[in-house]
Amino acid sequence: MAPTVERKQIDITPLKKANVPIIFIVGGPGSGKGTQCERIVKKYGLSHLSSGDLLRDEVKSGSARGGQLTKIMEAGELVPLEVVLDLVKEAMLKEVAKGSKGFLIDGYPREVKQGDQFEAEIMPARLALYFEVAEETLVKRCLKRAETSGRVDDNAETIKKRLKTFMQSTTPVVDHYAKKGKLVKINAEGGVDEIFGVVQQHLDKIFK
Ligand SMILES: Nc1ncnc2c1ncn2[C@@H]1O[C@H](COP(=O)(O)OP(=O)(O)OP(=O)(O)O)[C@@H](O)[C@H]1O
Ligand SMILES: Nc1nc2c(ncn2[C@@H]2O[C@H](COP(=O)(O)O)[C@@H](O)[C@H]2O)c(=O)[nH]1
Numbered sequence: 238m239a240p241t242v243e244r245k246q247i248d249i250t251p252l253k254k255a256n257v258p259i260i261f262i263v264g265g266p267g268s269g270k271g272t273q274c275e276r277i278v279k280k281y282g283l284s285h286l287s288s289g290d291l292l293r294d295e296v297k298s299g300s301a302r303g304g305q306l307t308k309i310m311e312a313g314e315l316v317p318l319e320v321v322l323d324l325v326k327e328a329m330l331k332e333v334a335k336g337s338k339g340f341l342i343d344g345y346p347r348e349v350k351q352g353d354q355f356e357a358e359i360m361p362a363r364l365a366l367y368f369e370v371a372e373e374t375l376v377k378r379c380l381k382r383a384e385t386s387g388r389v390d391d392n393a394e395t396i397k398k399r400l401k402t403f404m405q406s407t408t409p410v411v412d413h414y415a416k417k418g419k420l421v422k423i424n425a426e427g428g429v430d431e432i433f434g435v436v437q438q439h440l441d442k443i444f445k
């Protein structure tokens with residue numbers, strides 16, 4: 238049973254007023270979301286918010302909530318969606334205060350209901366970019382990254398659990414946004430530059 242989480246009252250009026258494009262970045266563990274987001278930020282100057290990184294920062298803060306979160310993440314499971322949504326809202330507000338031109342919400346949503354709650358509480362996403370990669374490639378990339386990342390969830394056992402979580406909870410997100418006509422599916426098996434070339438074809442249409 239996921240721990241109950243008290244919601245924070247967060248005033249997102251500045252976010253609604255800014256009304257800048259929001260792009261969900263979806264893909265399995267190791268699919269290259271963070272890598273492509275770095276390229277996108279460099280070219281388009283957007284704000285990159287990784288829900289995983291926000292959670293890891295909460296863990297690093299040493300808060301009681303952080304202690305709860307690290308156990309869930311080590312198990313490769315999803316943390317309570319309200320926790321992520323509040324962390325994302327607070328991070329987006331900080332970026333809007335700095336004049337953000339738009340958002341890449343990396344690794345989000347993980348579940349259909351999480352995306353629906355985000356869009357209901359904040360605003361609809363413009364696009365969902367889905368980096369499609371075969372499971373064996375995902376495992377290979379995460380194990381290679383594990384050599385240097387120091388992430389609690391970069392180990393063979395947790396990678397397997399994260400893949401299972403992705404297949405069960407997150408692949409329905411792909412169909413959900415496809416049905417909304419908002420999905421851009423990108424084959425992310427190839428090299429970083431090749432994939433980024435395809436990404437640019439889609440983002441150039443939104444960010445002139
Ligand atoms: N196109 C690619 N080809 C080969 N390796 C890649 C490619 N894109 C990313 N990588 C490498 O794969 C690993 C995972 O990439 P990245 O961290 O960007 O994935 P991610 O989707 O953000 O993963 P997670 O969801 O676990 O944070 C990194 O070590 C990265 O350098
Ligand atoms: N319920 C959710 N859990 C999330 C979300 N984003 C991340 N997470 C948790 O963090 C780890 C690491 O994420 P990563 O993107 O860096 O791989 C992940 O396995 C989940 O436990 C989210 O949006 N919702």
Ligand SMILES: [Mg+2]
Pocket residue numbers: 270271287289344
């Ligand atoms: Mg990442």
